[in-house]
Amino acid sequence: MITGGAGFIGSHVVRLFVKKYPEYFIANLDALTYAGNLENLRDVENEANYRFEKGDITDEARINELFDQYQFDAVVHLAAESHVDRSILDPLAFVRTNVLGTASLLNACSKHWAGDINRKLFYHVSTDEVYGSLGKEGFFTERTPYDPRSPYSASKASSDHFVMAYHHTYGLPVVLSNCSNNYGSHHFPEKLIPLMINNIKNHKPLPVYGKGENVRDWLWVEDHARAIDTIFHNGKNGEKYNIGGFNEWKNIDIVHLLCNIMDKKLGRAKDESAKLITFVKDRPGHDLRYAIDASKLNKELGWEPSLQFEEGLEKTVDWYLQNEDWVKHVTSGDYQKYYEDQYAKR
Numbered sequence: 001m002i003t004g005g006a007g008f009i010g011s012h013v014v015r016l017f018v019k020k021y022p023e024y025f026i027a028n029l030d031a032l033t034y035a036g037n038l039e040n041l042r043d044v045e046n047e048a049n050y051r052f053e054k055g056d057i058t059d060e061a062r063i064n065e066l067f068d069q070y071q072f073d074a075v076v077h078l079a080a081e082s083h084v085d086r087s088i089l090d091p092l093a094f095v096r097t098n099v100l101g102t103a104s105l106l107n108a109c110s111k112h113w114a115g116d117i118n119r120k121l122f123y124h125v126s127t128d129e130v131y132g133s134l135g136k137e138g139f140f141t142e143r144t145p146y147d148p149r150s151p152y153s154a155s156k157a158s159s160d161h162f163v164m165a166y167h168h169t170y171g172l173p174v175v176l177s178n179c180s181n182n183y184g185s186h187h188f189p190e191k192l193i194p195l196m197i198n199n200i201k202n203h204k205p206l207p208v209y210g211k212g213e214n215v216r217d218w219l220w221v222e223d224h225a226r227a228i229d230t231i232f233h234n235g236k237n238g239e240k241y242n243i244g245g246f247n248e249w250k251n252i253d254i255v256h257l258l259c260n261i262m263d264k265k266l267g268r269a270k271d272e273s274a275k276l277i278t279f280v281k282d283r284p285g286h287d288l289r290y291a292i293d294a295s296k297l298n299k300e301l302g303w304e305p306s307l308q309f310e311e312g313l314e315k316t317v318d319w320y321l322q323n324e325d326w327v328k329h330v331t332s333g334d335y336q337k338y339y340e341d342q343y344a345k346r
């Protein structure tokens with residue numbers, strides 16, 4: 001079972017697993033919230049080794065029914081509320097899905113796998129935000145103490161703790177990974193990179209929080225999916241692995257880079273799009289810097305990122321320009337309301 005497979009990263013993981021492992025049967029459990037979109041999986045939806053199952057990870061009866069039906073050997077868990085700004089608007093939605101939902105899945109695994117538990121695996125996909133915020137120096141390692149500072153990161157940290165608690169208490173085999181910021185195709189345009197691409201294209205203001213000095217470590221989403229594949233197959237039971245791009249950027253520099261790339265692609269005058277940059281009120285509790293030390297994953301399992309950022313960003317811009325219908329569908333209705341609530345007052 002892959003949970004959250006209709007979302008941004010989940011759809012890349014589903015695509016990789018369905019195509020690379022025809023001998024696996026993969027059920028994708030997803031509630032199709034605003035962030036879940038079956039259009040992300042059009043190219044695999046008719047594959048013989050794949051099935052979509054609509055359902056909520058907090059719905060115990062539904063999870064039990066699926067375990068009875070499919071007799072899962074493994075769960076790769078990505079379903080989550082994933083946007084920090086939304087967690088500030090509605091924290092309890094994050095407690096519900098990220099904490100209660102993860103605990104419900106863990107419960108179902110330990111119940112259904114009792115007797116044969118050592119041959120199973122629960123893979124929990126988590127975030128570097130659980131480690132808190134760095135100053136100008138240093139990196140997050142797997143031993144960095146947890147210090148979550150937003151409702152989103154607190155809910156993910158809690159879910160990580162539940163995963164380890166089920167491992168220690170019930171002997172559930174688990175692996176866990178904490179990844180930095182992803183970018184690439186099918187990224188919902190509430191997040192920095194796709195939001196800026198969409199606004200540049202439509203000549204809308206580019207809302208940069210604070211002074212734009214916050215730093216994130218960006219990774220091509222397909223490299224994250226490859227890392228998940230590597231850890232799923234070769235990671236050690238009970239261990240966690242950091243995943244990152246060795247690729248730190250200030251937000252303002254990314255926005256300028258996107259403006260330059262898009263001015264060229266859209267035939268606009270040099271520096272035309274940068275005029276849209278608008279500094280707005282900062283995100284409350286905004287973490288200054290994330291940077292991942294992914295050397296454990298590199299040394300022990302041989303994974304490394306495949307793409308340079310500038311090349312990945314060009315590919316990403318091309319995907320958004322070539323998939324206008326996808327953007328139109330996900331930015332209609334609820335998106336407009338969210339956008340007004342989030343940015344009107346800034």
Ligand code: NAD
Nearest residue numbers: 004006007008009031032033035036056057079080082182
């Ligand atoms: P996303 O918001 O794009 O997708 C989340 C998916 O989960 C959606 O398809 C949604 O419908 C589904 N979902 C939400 N609530 C659900 C529920 N209650 N029951 C069943 N399905 C539900 O998220 P994403 O960016 O693809 O992130 C996937 C995972 O990776 C998350 O666990 C996130 O914390 C983690 N992560 C994300 C990033 C990143 O940069 N986006 C980086 C590191 C880790």
Ligand code: DAU
Nearest residue numbers: 082083084127128129180181190191192207208209214251
């Ligand atoms: O680090 C991993 C995390 O990365 C994941 O766990 C989260 O699911 C994912 O959403 C992402 O969190 P961030 O908060 O870092 O991503 P976001 O794209 O929301 O913001 C990136 C940076 O850009 C952050 O410093 C805030 C800033 N920003 C964001 C938006 C949406 C702006 O300046 N303006 C904006 O409009």
